[in-house]
Amino acid sequence: MSANSNLGLLFFVVALIYMCFLVTLICRTATPIFSCAKYPNKRPMQVFRAFYGSLWVQTILNSSLYWVLFSN
């Protein structure tokens, strides 16, 4: 097995993991959106939204980076 194929496998695995993270993130974000519980727009929820927004951006960027690396 050459280093290129090893690295290819590594990037494929990491990209797959990030895809799983993305699915998990969708589920986690959907839970408060579609739940019946009321979420007041107070400080904890604002921090939660900012935190999850940042996580979304980061997961998408990392996922695309590893897919690009795998394809190269």
Next chain:
Amino acid sequence: MSLDYALMYLQLEDMNRRARVQGGIAYMKKEHHEKLSKIMNIVSFSYVGIFILVQTTVMVLTVVNVVEPKAFLVELNSLIGVLMIFLNGFALVNYCRNAGNPYLSEKNKKYVRNFKLVIILWNLAFITKFFMSSFGVNIIDIQMIEDPSQNDFWYSVETFANIMFTEIIPFWFVLDKKIIKIFTVKFLEIQDNSEMILAERSNSETSSRSSSVELEKDNEEGVIRTNQDLVAKLSPVSRAESAHSEEESLALRLTNVGHTVFQEAVIQ
């Protein structure tokens, strides 16, 4: 990742404040600490903003080959290092402020400790990142794969370990359900608990107040009764009656087991 990191510290500060009883120095210097935390938040988020701008610019410059990838890594590490020192210093100040204040419940304690563990894990991930970018391999070394000397299995394993410990594991802990609960429902439940405790306290206060009011009423009634008795004793009719009864009682007191001890006292 740095924005998430800063937000986690912000959440920790908020959680520590809400999950604990604010007493002692924390309560006395409340306004002073609120001002300090506001200043710290403004400074840290301005820094994160500048950090993201610089990072984006350097990234673009690296892509167009103006800046070398190594320089990009050095810049990234130095910015994250300063942010880490700053936020951990802020967390230490908050820890000293809340040290000794009891938690509102065991549940609050558990959630705060879980969150602290996640933050420690993120710190470890950043330290590993610094270490790997200085002494190990990173994603920038990918072009070196053309070199046959680097063409080995261990290069891939090292890169995988680097990605695993610095990205995937910290991410996994943040995506955990417990963290979501801390940030959303459970965290608000903690707040509800504290509100419930406060409500219970106010209820117990009102009940104690009502019981004290009842006691006061009883006392008043007792005083009125004694006053009435005194008035009745002081009236002339009652005085005569009481004199007669006093004589009888005296006679009784002066007799010992039915025998009169001092007869003259009784006659008198």
